[in-house]
Structure formats: C-alpha cells, structure tokens
Amino acid sequence: MCGIVGYLGNKNAVPVLMQGLKQLEYRGYDSSGIGIIHRKKLKIVKEKGKLDQLERKLSNNLSAQAGIAHTRWATHGGVTTENAHPHVGPGGKVIIVHNGIIDNYSTLKENLKKEGRVFLSDTDSEVVAHLVEKYIDLGPEQAVSKALSFLNGTYGLLFLFRDHPQLIIAARNGSPLVIGIGKDEMFVASDAMAFAGYTQNAIFVDDGEMVVLSQNEYRIINRQNNVIDKNIEELTIESGRHSKENYAHYLLKEIHEQPESVFRAMGRGGRLLPDFGTSLLGGLNMEKRDFFDIRKIHILAMGTALYAGELGKFILESLTRIPVEVSDASELCGTNPIVEKNTLFIALSQSGETRDTIGAIQEIQQKGGRVLGIVNSVGSTVARMTEGGVYIHAGSEISVASTKAFSNQVTILSLLALMIGRTRDISLSRGKELVEELKNLPGKIQSILDREDEIKIMAKRLKGHSSVLYLGRGINHAIAKESALKLKEISYIHAEAYSAGSLKHGPLALICEEMPSVFICTSGDYQEKTVSNIQEVKARGGKVLVISNYADDNLKALADEIFIVPQSDELLSPLLTVVPCQLLAYYTALALGRDIDQPRNLAKSVTVE
Numbered sequence: 001m002c003g004i005v006g007y008l009g010n011k012n013a014v015p016v017l018m019q020g021l022k023q024l025e026y027r028g029y030d031s032s033g034i035g036i037i038h039r040k041k042l043k044i045v046k047e048k049g050k051l052d053q054l055e056r057k058l059s060n061n062l063s064a065q066a067g068i069a070h071t072r073w074a075t076h077g078g079v080t081t082e083n084a085h086p087h088v089g090p091g092g093k094v095i096i097v098h099n100g101i102i103d104n105y106s107t108l109k110e111n112l113k114k115e116g117r118v119f120l121s122d123t124d125s126e127v128v129a130h131l132v133e134k135y136i137d138l139g140p141e142q143a144v145s146k147a148l149s150f151l152n153g154t155y156g157l158l159f160l161f162r163d164h165p166q167l168i169i170a171a172r173n174g175s176p177l178v179i180g181i182g183k184d185e186m187f188v189a190s191d192a193m194a195f196a197g198y199t200q201n202a203i204f205v206d207d208g209e210m211v212v213l214s215q216n217e218y219r220i221i222n223r224q225n226n227v228i229d230k231n232i233e234e235l236t237i238e239s240g241r242h243s244k245e246n247y248a249h250y251l252l253k254e255i256h257e258q259p260e261s262v263f264r265a266m267g268r269g270g271r272l273l274p275d276f277g278t279s280l281l282g283g284l285n286m287e288k289r290d291f292f293d294i295r296k297i298h299i300l301a302m303g304t305a306l307y308a309g310e311l312g313k314f315i316l317e318s319l320t321r322i323p324v325e326v327s328d329a330s331e332l333c334g335t336n337p338i339v340e341k342n343t344l345f346i347a348l349s350q351s352g353e354t355r356d357t358i359g360a361i362q363e364i365q366q367k368g369g370r371v372l373g374i375v376n377s378v379g380s381t382v383a384r385m386t387e388g389g390v391y392i393h394a395g396s397e398i399s400v401a402s403t404k405a406f407s408n409q410v411t412i413l414s415l416l417a418l419m420i421g422r423t424r425d426i427s428l429s430r431g432k433e434l435v436e437e438l439k440n441l442p443g444k445i446q447s448i449l450d451r452e453d454e455i456k457i458m459a460k461r462l463k464g465h466s467s468v469l470y471l472g473r474g475i476n477h478a479i480a481k482e483s484a485l486k487l488k489e490i491s492y493i494h495a496e497a498y499s500a501g502s503l504k505h506g507p508l509a510l511i512c513e514e515m516p517s518v519f520i521c522t523s524g525d526y527q528e529k530t531v532s533n534i535q536e537v538k539a540r541g542g543k544v545l546v547i548s549n550y551a552d553d554n555l556k557a558l559a560d561e562i563f564i565v566p567q568s569d570e571l572l573s574p575l576l577t578v579v580p581c582q583l584l585a586y587y588t589a590l591a592l593g594r595d596i597d598q599p600r601n602l603a604k605s606v607t608v609e
C-alpha cells in the first residue's frame with residue numbers, strides 16, 4: 001500500500017528518493033511521485049503506473065538536497081496522475097505526501113472550497129496541503145500542528161516547504177513512520193526498508209508524534225507539545241536490494257525458501273528442546289506458570305495470516321486443550337469484543353502494519369486484554385504495541401501473496417502449542433515425537449519442491465477454468481481456504497473453499513465438467529469421509545485434483561491428478577500440503593501470464609481500513 005519517503009542531506013535527493021521508492025515497490029502501488037525544492041521552487045513530478053514511468057519523466061539534471069516521495073495505492077479518487085502524490089498547497093508553498101485516510105476530508109474540503117480554494121485532485125490527502133498553507137504564516141511547525149488538529153483518520157504525513165529548504169516535517173497517526181539517522185543526512189519513511197543501504201540507525205515514530213527534521217538534527221514532539229527523547233535502534237535491515245536470484249518471480253523464490261525459513265522459525269533448532277519434548281520461545285514475557293491461568297486463546301489476523309490462525313486453532317486446541325477463537329480482525333472492533341481476564345490474545349501479522357489487525361489490538365488493549373504478537377517485520381507497529389511476542393524470521397517477503405510467512409506463522413503456532421501443551425496436557429513421549437516431526441519438516445518440504453514438475457502438469461488442468469472449488473475437512477479445510485485465496489489473488493481465477501462436509505448442503509449444485517475441485521485429503525480422522533466426498537464429485541462429472549499424504553489404489557483411481565506429500569504427524573501435515581497448493585496457484589498464474597508478484601489491485605501491507 002502507499003509508501004512514503006523523505007530525504008535531507010548532501011547527496012542529490014532525487015536518486016536517493018527513487019531508490020527508496022524502489023525498495024517500497026513490493027508493497028503494491030498504482031502511481032508514484034516525487035517532490036523537491038529545485039531552483040527555489042517546489043517541483044513535483046508524478047505519474048500513474050510503475051516506477052519506471054516516473055523515472056522516464058524525471059529529467060537527468062534534476063537535483064536537490066531535500067525531497068519527499070510517494071507510491072500511491074488508490075483509495076479516494078481513481079488512478080490518475082492528478083491524484084498521485086505529492087499534493088501542493090494553492091500558493092505553492094508546501095507539498096505533502098500522505099499514507100492513510102483522512103476520514104473527515106469531505107467536510108474539510110467543502111469548507112475550504114467555500115473560502116475560494118480550488119482543488120486539483122479527488123483525493124482526501126489534498127486537504128492537508130491546503131490546511132497547512134492556510135496557516136503557513138504561523139511558521140511551518142505551527143501550521144502543521146494547526147492543520148493536524150482538524151484531521152480525523154489515519155496518517156503518515158511528510159511536508160516540504162518552499163521557503164524552508166532545509167526542513168522536513170513528518171507526523172504520524174495510525175500509519176507507520178520511521179526516521180533514519182545517517183551521517184549528515186536524515187531519512188523518514190513509512191518502512192525502514194526505504195533507507196536500507198544508507199543507515200541502520202532508526203527511531204520509530206508513534207501515534208500523535210510530530211517530527212521536525214533538518215540535515216543533522218531531529219526533534220520529536222508529542223501530543224502534549226513536549227519535545228521527547230526516544231531510543232535510536234540499530235536495525236538489521238536486509239541490504240535492501242532484493243534479488244530474484246535465478247527465479248522468475250519473488251513468489252517462486254519465496255516458496256522455495258520455505259525449508260530454510262521454517263528452519264529459521266525453529267531458531268535453527270534452538271527453539272526446540274528435544275530432551276524435554278518441548279519448545280522454548282523467548283519474548284513472550286510470560287512465565288510457564290502463567291500458562292496454567294489461560295482459559296481461552298483468541299487469535300486476530302487478516303487474509304493468509306487469518307488462515308494460519310485457523311490452523312493454529314486446531315494445533316493449539318489439540319495440544320493444549322484450551323479453547324481457541326479465531327477472528328477476522330476487521331470484524332472484531334465493530335462487535336464490541338468480550339475481553340476476559342484469562343484470555344490470551346494473539347495477533348498474527350507478517351507486516352506488523354495491517355491496519356485492521358492494529359485496530360483490533362487497540363480495542364482489546366483498551367479493554368485491558370493482554371495481546372501477544374506473532375510478527376515477521378522486526379520493529380513494526382504490531383511488534384512494538386504488543387506486550388510480548390515472537391518473530392517468525394521468515395525474512396523479507398517481497399511478493400504480495402504471502403507464502404513463506406504463512407508457513408512460519410503456522411510453525412510458530414505449533415511451537416507455542418507444544419510449549420503450552422507440555423505444561424498442561426501432553427506427555428514427554430508425545431512431546432518428543434512432535435519435536436522429531438518438527439525437525440524433519442524442512443527436509444520434507446524440500447522433497448516436495450524437488451517434484452515441482454508434477455505440479456506444472458496439474459496447473460494445466462486449472463488454467464482454462466473460470467472457477468475452482470477447494471475442499472477439505474478439519475485441518476485441511478483451513479488449507480483449502482488458504483489455497484483458494486492464493487489461486488484467486490495471483491491467477492484471478494475465482495476459487496472458493498468449503499468444508500468437504502458442507503458440499504452436499506449447496507455447493508454440490510456447482511459440480512460439472514467446467515468446475516474442477518481440489519481436495520486436500522490426508523490420512524487420519526477425516527480420510528474416509530473425504531474420499532466419499534470425492535466420489536460424490538466424480539459421480540457428477542466433476543474433475544478432481546487431490547493433494548494427499550497417502551496413496552492407495554482407490555484414491556489414485558478416483559483422482560484425475562494426484563500429488564502425494566510425505567507422511568507426517570496429522571497436526572503438522574498442513575505445512576506440507578500447503579506447498580503443492582502454493583505451486584499450483586503459481587504455475588496456473590504463470591500459464592495465464594499474470595503479474596504474479598504484484599497482482600492487480602492488491603498491496604503487500606494493508607495500512608488502511
């Protein structure tokens with residue numbers, strides 16, 4: 001979603017900002033722009049489409065020591081050059097870039113129009129430039145403060161002033177913002193990735209704070225108008241310049257990284273305690289004895305993370321015997337959630353910046369609930385706002401569709417279930433068995449990836465269809481949901497997941513030759529019933545692709561295509577069955593020539609509600 005970056009320093013700001021935007025490109029966007037002070041005037045260059053279109057529009061001799069830049073993901077107003085940021089105040093004295101949504105923009109705009117102000121875009125953001133300029137005679141800092149006092153909504157905002165070329169002001173409310181402190185240069189961005197390669201020293205800005213930046217100094221001012229001290233953190237930002245290596249897409253690379261990333265989630269084995277048949281997760285800020293008090297676990301997440309949470313429910317309930325609820329975070333706030341003393345809330349998020357998840361955490365925390373974060377992005381908002389938590393260590397996930405983060409989230413939930421479960425319900429021998437199974441996972445995932453060609457054949461079966469059903473029972477139902485999401489988001493084929501048991505209650509009417517079904521059918525409790533469901537589909541002329549972990553002749557005869565993953569403990573089997581499903585989505589999308597890493601309309605990090 002929108003990315004913002006600002007720079008002040010001795011280097012030419014234009015290439016530094018362009019590099020920053022490229023580092024943020026993975027978040028998804030539809031237009032971009034850059035604003036600098038050039039020959040004592042504010043100059044804006046913006047364009048819809050990809051960054052190379054913006055780059056073509058920038059003349060080579062453009063230079064400046066300060067500038068702000070933006071990648072836009074349209075919310076208010078279509079994808080046009082006029083709606084791209086930066087936006088300028090009517091007198092050309094200030095430009096702004098904005099990440100977030102100004103909820104009361106239409107009232108503000110109407111009032112400003114009545115004062116004779118003319119707007120150039122359909123965005124909510126432009127009102128901010130108008131407001132600051134309205135009060136500019138108070139001086140930049142006061143003008144920004146005054147403008148912010150009118151805003152309802154979320155923002156990460158950067159301001160650049162024509163008459164103060166050595167100054168950038170930034171403000172945050174609900175959208176991420178981080179300052180990067182270099183030698184004789186300052187950065188400010190929505191994501192530290194934007195200044196990777198320049199500096200590792202960062203300060204995370206919190207809600208209600210305003211930052212006044214010059215080349216060598218920064219001042220952070222809180223809501224009460226006091227200047228505050230904040231810690232400078234040394235980040236380990238991956239060297240920024242991402243590479244697909246020999247892979248055609250980041251998505252394929254990330255799918256292939258799973259043996260290594262799952263191993264990292266297990267702390268390269270260090271988070272497992274084989275002798276005690278348990279795991280050890282630091283950072284929870286909980287003693288083992290605190291586990292006895294947990295009466296309920298409530299997981300909050302969105303999208304793929306939500307499905308990881310649904311799998312987590314099975315694993316946690318099975319190993320801890322504690323009831324687990326999983327909530328779509330976007331729905332939770334509106335429902336006045338019940339927060340009880342002995343409920344442990346867990347927020348799952350790859351980016352740690354998902355607005356809906358953050359909103360749910362805030363609602364629970366203000367009711368006194370305790371929330372742990374299971375997060376990939378180090379230092380992200382969710383990581384900082386939760387009382388404790390675990391990093392999943394998936395590494396940078398660049399492709400918009402989440403794959404390795406999903407596997408790492410499920411791995412961490414499994415480790416957590418094992419850790420809590422061993423204090424309550426499960427025996428040493430069962431614990432040891434699970435530790436052994438966990439240790440074997442990376443190798444088993446690799447063996448699936450080595451048979452990738454089999455999936456290419458399966459993908460040929462899907463690419464000509466406009467709709468696909470994904471079906472599974474129990475733990476496999478959650479995998480069906482995640483796999484359907486993956487197919488629809490990268491191939492644009494409509495895909496729907498149902499529990500195989502619900503097939504006869506409606507969806508069976510859809511079955512015909514044009515509607516293929518993908519069944520996740522593993523050995524164990526649900527095996528026989530799922531096979532019966534496959535038979536029902538075949539009896540009605542439906543084509544069936546099966547992802548399984550056992551192969552008997554009956555199943556092979558029923559399936560039009562079958563892919564067998566290695567055997568594992570049933571609770572951990574989703575970490576294997578998901579891999580062919582990810583590859584199936586990838587190769588179907590590839591056959592259809594889709595923009596796999598940046599699917600249309602989607603953003604990597606959903607920072608608006």
Ligand code: F6R
Nearest residue numbers: 303304305349350351354401402
């Ligand atoms: C799907 C996908 C999204 C995210 C969702 C939550 O492939 O990537 O559904 O899972 O937007 O994002 P995070 O995990 O960053 O909170």
